[in-house]
Amino acid sequence: MYPLFVNMKNKKVVIAGGGKIAYRRLLALLKEEADITVISPTAIDEIVQLANERKIIWHQRPIEHTDYKDAFLIIAATNDPEVNKQIAQDASPHQLVNVASDHESGNVHIPSFFSRGKLTIAVTTEGASPSLAKAIKEKLEEIFDESYEDYVSFLYEQRKKLKEMDLPEKEKKKKLSELLHQFIEKEL
Ligand SMILES: C[C@@]1(CC(=O)O)c2cc3[nH]c(cc4nc(cc5[nH]c(cc(n2)[C@H]1CCC(=O)O)[C@@](C)(CC(=O)O)[C@@H]5CCC(=O)O)C(CC(=O)O)=C4CCC(=O)O)c(CCC(=O)O)c3CC(=O)O
Ligand SMILES: NC(=O)C1=CN([C@@H]2O[C@H](COP(=O)(O)OP(=O)(O)OC[C@H]3O[C@@H](n4cnc5c(N)ncnc54)[C@H](O)[C@@H]3O)[C@@H](O)[C@H]2O)C=CC1
Numbered sequence: 001m002y003p004l005f006v007n008m009k010n011k012k013v014v015i016a017g018g019g020k021i022a023y024r025r026l027l028a029l030l031k032e033e034a035d036i037t038v039i040s041p042t043a044i045d046e047i048v049q050l051a052n053e054r055k056i057i058w059h060q061r062p063i064e065h066t067d068y069k070d071a072f073l074i075i076a077a078t079n080d081p082e083v084n085k086q087i088a089q090d091a092s093p094h095q096l097v098n099v100a101s102d103h104e105s106g107n108v109h110i111p112s113f114f115s116r117g118k119l120t121i122a123v124t125t126e127g128a129s130p131s132l133a134k135a136i137k138e139k140l141e142e143i144f145d146e147s148y149e150d151y152v153s154f155l156y157e158q159r160k161k162l163k164e165m166d167l168p169e170k171e172k173k174k175k176l177s178e179l180l181h182q183f184i185e186k187e188l
Contacts, residue, residue, distance in 0.1 A: 001109065001126055008032040012070060016063040016087055017077035018043025021100050025075050025110065030055060039063045040078065065090050073108075076100060103127025112137040117149035118156060155183065 011034050015022050018040030026047065029036055036056040038047055043058055051058035059067070063083065068074045074091055076084035077100040088105040091097045099106035103126065112133040113122035121140050123133045158179055162172055 001124060003111075003122065003124075005120060005122075008034040008073070010035055011072040013037070013073045013075065014039065014063075014068040014071040015075040015077060016040065016068075016083065017075075017079065017100075018047050018058070019077065019079060020044060022075065022077040023047055025077060025098070025100075026050070026056065029073075034073075037067070039067050063087065068095075071095060073098070076106070114141055116144055116146065117152045119144065119148055119152045151183065155179065 008029055009032060013029055013034045013036045015026060015036065015038045018038055022038060022040070023044055023046055026036060026038065030050070038051070038056060038058045039061065040058075041060060041062055043051075043060070047056070047058060050056045063078070068087065068091065073096045074087060075098045076087040077098075078084055079101075081101040084099045084101045085105050088097045088099050088107075096108045097106040098108050098110055100110075103109060109124050109126060111122035111124040112130070113120060114137060115121075121137070121144060123136045123140070125133045159176060162175055162179075165172070167175070
């Protein structure tokens, strides 16, 4: 598995299924300002509400191939494993497909993850044990607590300033390394 962090802003996402798993994916993608359409005969109240608020589009019917032929990311999260598998088979090789019911059918996995500002930490077990991924993430959440949001932002600002300074490259690298070492000694 090759980890990538993808900018999902305005990217077309089609989610098949309107249950709690679809909702979990949807919430994370909405935060990233993706363009989300849910297709499902039924949906939980939270999804219906988001559709009423026009934050997402919901089509109340079973999924069809034409629904996702232009999608950047397809999430197959129906409670029918055959439907989910069919979606993965019908998708073009250029599309990203996540299959919630069978980790081998799709080409992308959803990790367990959390963010502290610009720091994001993600853990996957490639479907071996989603609960282990979650447990490891929870340990990391304790180590890299909320204060990291400020630390990362501080390092970002300092690095930006240094990059703009009229200093020889070698000097910049040295200063950056000093900055990070001071931080690591203090915090880690
Ligand atoms: C392949 C994958 C799907 C994908 O890539 O989309 C997948 C597949 C399946 N999960 C199942 C069950 C559970 N999944 C969780 C939890 C999470 N599952 C997540 C990801 C993934 N789950 C991907 C692989 C990630 C990896 O391995 O690293 C997390 C990390 C992210 C998220 O879902 O948002 C999230 C933690 C969220 C957090 O961090 O808080 C729990 C525990 C709980 O809910 O508390 C259980 C019950 C206990 C158990 O079974 O372990 C089942 C059986 C379903 C059934 O029996 O019907 C399947 C199907 C199968 O195994 O084939
Ligand atoms: N973290 C994870 O990745 C987990 C994944 N799963 C898997 O995720 C899947 C969904 O789980 P839940 O959300 O709990 O299910 P759910 O039963 O709450 O919801 C299923 C949804 O699929 C819709 N649906 C059924 N047939 C459809 C079709 N032909 N086209 C479009 N929509 C259709 C239903 O209307 C319903 O909205 C299951 O296959 C389960 O195995 C389950 C637990 C954890």
